Structure formats: structure tokens, C-alpha cells
Amino acid sequence: MKLIDTAIEGCFILEPRLFNDDRGYFFESFNEAQFRNLTQTDIHFVQDNQSFSKFGVLRGLHAQNGDHAQAKLVRVLQGEVLDVAVDARKGSATFGEHVSVLLSAGNQKQFFVPKGFLHGFVVLSETAEFFYKCDNYYNKGAEVGIRYDDPTLNIDWSLSKDQISVSEKDLILPQFNDIFQR
Template identity: 45%
Template sequence: MNYERLEIPDLVLCEPKIHEDNRGFVFEAFKKESFNNFLGFEVNFCQDNISYSKYGVIRGLHTNTLNYAQSKLVSVLQGRILDVAVDFRVGSPNFGKFICVELDSMENKQLFIPRGFLHGFSVLSQDAIVNIKIDRYFASSESIGVRFDDKDLAINWNLRNKDIILGEGDKNLKSFKELKSPFTYKDNLY
């Protein structure tokens, strides 16, 4: 597995070494020891969540409150998405900045998003199956989020407005300026 720090260095793109032959392919999707060695701290994933979504779906931008914050390792089992992570740590030199990465089931790259970030994705293929490994169990009452169309963030989700499909909860999220971040850059989130 090759690991690459992105423009916001806490975000890591993981690229597997794919071994192909006439039967198909195989690759290591996750190896705890090399992953944690690269990060320099330990992440203990405890749950995998899988979602199926149709073209045009946007899920996010979500995070949890401080005591329920989650690290995420996002991969695509089928299709193609635009994965988005927004630095939500007050005092961070990258606060309010975001990274967009296309992930698909052909290259099988993954995006690691540590605690303290908002996360969302849009589906760019006919449909997509997304796997998200998390390191803390989900607590629905602790979920918070920012509107996908926040004017200050101005994220291009690579979809036409008429094609966008939102869940009811995502329609009522706050703006980036309205939502007080529970995280600071100096928090020890691990």
C-alpha cells in the first residue's frame, strides 16, 4: 500500500498495489501495522458501514460531536464518487479548507479522514456502493453537519443542480458559519 499526504496533510490517500492476472485481481485493502506506522498514531477501526446510492445523491457534510468524533477510511466497492473532507478544527491553519478526491472501484484508492473533519460524498456513476471504516460507534444524537451547498465553502460536487438528491436530514443542516465546531486544532483527538 502506498500512502500520500494531501494538501491538508492530515488527510491521507491510500493506493493499493493491485496484482492482476487472467483470473482477475487481488490487493490488500487495509493493513493496520503499516497504516498506523505511516500515520504516527494508532487508529482502531471497529465498524464498517456500507451505503448504496444512486447517481446524484449527496451524503453530507457530517461529523459527530467531540466525544463521538470518528476517523473514517472511505473506499468504493462499486461505481465512482467525489469524496469531500472539510477541516473543522478551530485554530487549524486549514480551518474551512477542503479536499475533493474522486474514488472509484477501478483504482480502489481510499481516503483517510481523521477526527475533526466534516465528510460527505456525491455519486458520479449510475450508482455506487461505498464502504466507510470508522473507529468509534455511531451515536445518532451526536451527529452534526453543514449544508452541501454552503456558500462560504462553495464545494463543486460535480453534479448539475437538477440531478442532486438529498436525504431529509441533509436538507436542514446549518451553514458553515452557523455551526459551531466542537473541535480545536489543539485537541488530542486520539
């Protein structure tokens, strides 16, 4: 597995070593010892989640607060998404900045999103199956989120607004500056 740094400290792209032949491919999608060694993090994942979405579905931007904060290791099993992590760590040099990564079944890349980040993705293919590991259990009372189209963040989701489908719950989320202050 190869680790690729991003513009924001703590966020990593992981590229697996694929073994291809005329029958298909094989790769090790997760190895805890190798992950810890590459990322220099002491992460223990406790929950796996999976979603299926159609073209244009945007899920995000979400996080868990306080003792329920989650680090995530995300990947796409089928299809293609644009995955986004927003730094919401107070005092961080990159507070309010974001990283976007194209994840697909074809490139098999994974994206590590540490605690203290908002996270979301939009489906760019006809459909996509999205899979992620979390290092903490989900807690409804610790949910926090901001609008995907927050003008302060200025995220380019690669689709026009009329192509994007967002849940009613996500449409009423507050703006970044309404919740997160430096």
C-alpha cells in the first residue's frame, strides 16, 4: 500500500497494490498494522458502513462531535464519487479548508479523514456503493453538519446545482461560520 499526502495535514490517500491477471485482480484493502505504520496513527476501527446512491446524490457535510468524533477510512466499491473533507479543527493552520479526492472502483483509492473534519461525497457515476470504516460508534446526539453549498467553503462538487440531489435534512443545515469559529 502506498500513502499519498494531501494539502491538509492528517488527510491521506491510500493506494493499494493491485495484483492483476487475466482472471481479474486481488488486493489487500485493509491491514491494521500496515495502516498504522504508514499513517503513524493509532487508529482502531470499530464500525463499517455502506451506502448505495444514484447519480448526483450528495451526502454531507457531516461529522460527529466531542467524545463521539470519528476518523473514517472511505472507499468506493462500485462507481465513482468526489469525496470531500473539510478541516473543522479549531486552531488548525488549514481550518475551513477542504480536500477533494476522486474515489472509484477503478482506482481503488481510499481516503483517510481524521477526527475534526466534516465529510461528504457526491456520486459522479450512474450509481455508487460507498464503504467506510469508523474508529468510533455513531451517536445521533453528536451529529453536526453544514450545508454542502456553503459560500465560505466554495467547494467545487463537479456537478451543477440542478444535477445535485440532497436530503431534506441536509438542505436545512447551517452555514460553516454559524457553527465553527476560529
